[in-house]
Amino acid sequence: MGFRYLDVRREGGVEYLTLNRPEVRNAFNDGVITEITWWADSVAADANVRAVVLAGAGPAFCAGADLEWMRRMAGYSHQQNLDDASDMARMFLTLDRLPVPVVGRVQGAALGGGTGLLAICDIVVAADTAVLGLTEVRLGLIPAVIAPFVIAKIGRSAARELFLTGARFGAERAKTLGLVHGVVPEAELDQAVAGYVADLLAGAPGAIRAAKHLIAECCKRSATEAATLCAEAIADRRASAEGQEGIRAFLEKRSPTW
Ligand code: COA
Numbered sequence: 001m002g003f004r005y006l007d008v009r010r011e012g013g014v015e016y017l018t019l020n021r022p023e024v025r026n027a028f029n030d031g032v033i034t035e036i037t038w039w040a041d042s043v044a045a046d047a048n049v050r051a052v053v054l055a056g057a058g059p060a061f062c063a064g065a066d067l068e069w070m071r072r073m074a075g076y077s078h079q080q081n082l083d084d085a086s087d088m089a090r091m092f093l094t095l096d097r098l099p100v101p102v103v104g105r106v107q108g109a110a111l112g113g114g115t116g117l118l119a120i121c122d123i124v125v126a127a128d129t130a131v132l133g134l135t136e137v138r139l140g141l142i143p144a145v146i147a148p149f150v151i152a153k154i155g156r157s158a159a160r161e162l163f164l165t166g167a168r169f170g171a172e173r174a175k176t177l178g179l180v181h182g183v184v185p186e187a188e189l190d191q192a193v194a195g196y197v198a199d200l201l202a203g204a205p206g207a208i209r210a211a212k213h214l215i216a217e218c219c220k221r222s223a224t225e226a227a228t229l230c231a232e233a234i235a236d237r238r239a240s241a242e243g244q245e246g247i248r249a250f251l252e253k254r255s256p257t258w
Pocket of ligand 1: 064065066067111135
């Protein structure tokens with residue numbers, strides 16, 4: 001697929017996805033949603049990808065849903081609006097379920113669905129000047145398809161505050177909420193992202209995928225219900241080629257082969 005709204009490049013095992021509509025602060029419309037979903041499906045099926053970096057071109061990470069598109073959609077039927085919103089929900093679900101780690105790189109605004117995109121990242125590095133917010137109610141809308149992902153990240157109490165006020169907040173607050181993991185001056189964003197990517201490349205690719213999968217599975221279960229699944233996961237890993245190589249490399253005081 002040729003991309004109109006995205007900039008996609010691969011360096012080694014790292015896939016860089018950059019939202020590329022800076023003139024509207026990378027707001028997403030139906031075209032962006034189609035492209036991101038297609039991209040995410042292909043990355044999910046690609047065993048060579050070890051990490052994704054999600055960024056936005058220009059002065060802002062992402063201004064959320066494209067309000068011109070939303071205005072147009074208001075003239076469509078309920079069914080058309082439902083189909084359209086379901087496409088957006090599928091985009092977020094597909095991103096959330098990517099089997100490889102996703103690192104978000106945030107400068108400027110990440111509002112509405114832009115904050116939603118951060119909630120599906122595994123690691124987020126933000127400029128100290130970044131501004132986040134679930135601003136939808138200020139526009140007469142609601143944070144809807146992003147709600148499960150944002151609530152899973154920030155919890156019910158903060159969701160009740162932030163969904164209902166629509167207030168914007170800074171990177172340091174976002175860090176206390178668990179939406180952001182690193183806060184740096186904007187000039188140091190790329191270096192901070194590269195540091196996280198280096199960490200992700202230091203781990204065994206299969207182990208990292210298995211760990212990400214296990215987190216999602218554990219979050220659906222009580223500790224008792226998860227016990228068998230977790231025991232099976234580590235039993236498989238110990239006996240795996242990667243597990244054996246990692247342990248041998250440590251004992252032989254050398255780097256593992258990955
Ligand atoms: N949808 C469509 N267009 C948008 C947009 C959105 N979500 N956000 C910004 N734009 C457009 C603006 O209309 C403007 O277009 P114009 O050049 O034709 O006037 C252009 O992007 C630049 O926006 P501007 O506000 O001038 O840039 P800024 O850098 O000063 O501020 C934001 C950027 C993102 C802080 C500001 O545009 C904003 O608050 N946007 C709304 C974000 C929001 O609440 N999203 C939730 C959507 S549910």
